[in-house]
Amino acid sequence: MAADSREIRRRYDRLAPWFDGLESVLEGLFFRRWRKRLWAEVQGQHILEVGVGTGKNFPFYPADARVTAIDFSPNMLTIAQRKRERKGLSAELALMDVQALDYADNCFDTVIASFVFCSVPRPRKGLKELYRVCKPGGQVLLLEHVLSANRIMAALMRLCNPLTVRLFGANINRETVKNVQSCPFRHIYVDPASGDMIKLIRAVK
Template sequence: MKPDSARIQKRYDQIAPYFDAIEAVMEGLVFKSWRQKLWEKVEGYHILEVGVGTGKNFDYYPEDARITAIDFSKKMLQQAAHKRSRKNITVDLELMDIQSLCFASNSFDTVIGSFVFCSVPSPLKGLKELYRVCKPGGQLLLLEQVLSSRLALAAAMQLINPLVVAMAGTHINRTTVKHIQACAFDGVRIDERSGDMIKLIEARK
């Protein structure tokens, strides 16, 4: 694992037991409704969730699907495993880095993630891996926090980004839509309900 990945992994291992509590307010006010919108778009039988974290998306999993979920934080996966047992969710949990997936090419009907790429050291490398494991005609669904399109706010986000990275290991200045467009995905579109800094992104292989 690269040094940047190891550093971020360590951050998430440290906060894993408190992660749900830390994000509880934003989860209730904003993120929960967006997660539901995201998972309503899932198609196909074999689904890959990247950056499963503590399992915040478990409540939205489709019933008639085979779901594999990965994360690069062992402690986050432990929280997800506890939640899986408590909620009686059927999902295969795997310790894995999105930048180097141990899956065969063309494996999944839908690849999905929520608020993941702010923590990926090499976003393009991660997206290329998602493209590789997605089946031809399959879809990529991402819910991501991105850099604001408002110049003053974007400048402020760029200014404080190094501090946020140092404290939390996440980047608040990512241009994830442009990164996806730079890959080989077709039909990249933004859900019309998306806001300035939270984007529901859809793409096809």
């Protein structure tokens, strides 16, 4: 694992015990609704969730699908494992970096991630990995924080970004739609209702 990935992982390991509490207000007001909308788009029988974190998406897992979920933070994954056991889920959890997935080409019907690529050191490399493991005709679904299209807000986000990376390991100035467009997907759809700084993206391989 590269040095920058190790540093981000250490930050998430440090935050893991308090992570759900830190995001509880935003989760209740905004994020949970969008997670539900994201998972409603899932298709197929074999699903990969990238960046499972503490397991916030567990309530939305399809009952009739095989779900594999990964995270690069051991401490976050430990919390997810405990939640999985309490909920009686059959999902397979694995410690893995999205920038180097240990899966064969073309093996998942849907690859899904929520609020993950703000913290991936090399996001285009990670997105190319998602493309690689997705089956032809399959889809990659993303719910992501992005840089505002408003110039003043974008300037403020760029100004604050070094602090948010240092404190939380998350970038608030990512241009994730452009990064997805750099991959050879056949079709990319951005939900127009998902707003200026949060985007729901569907990319078909």
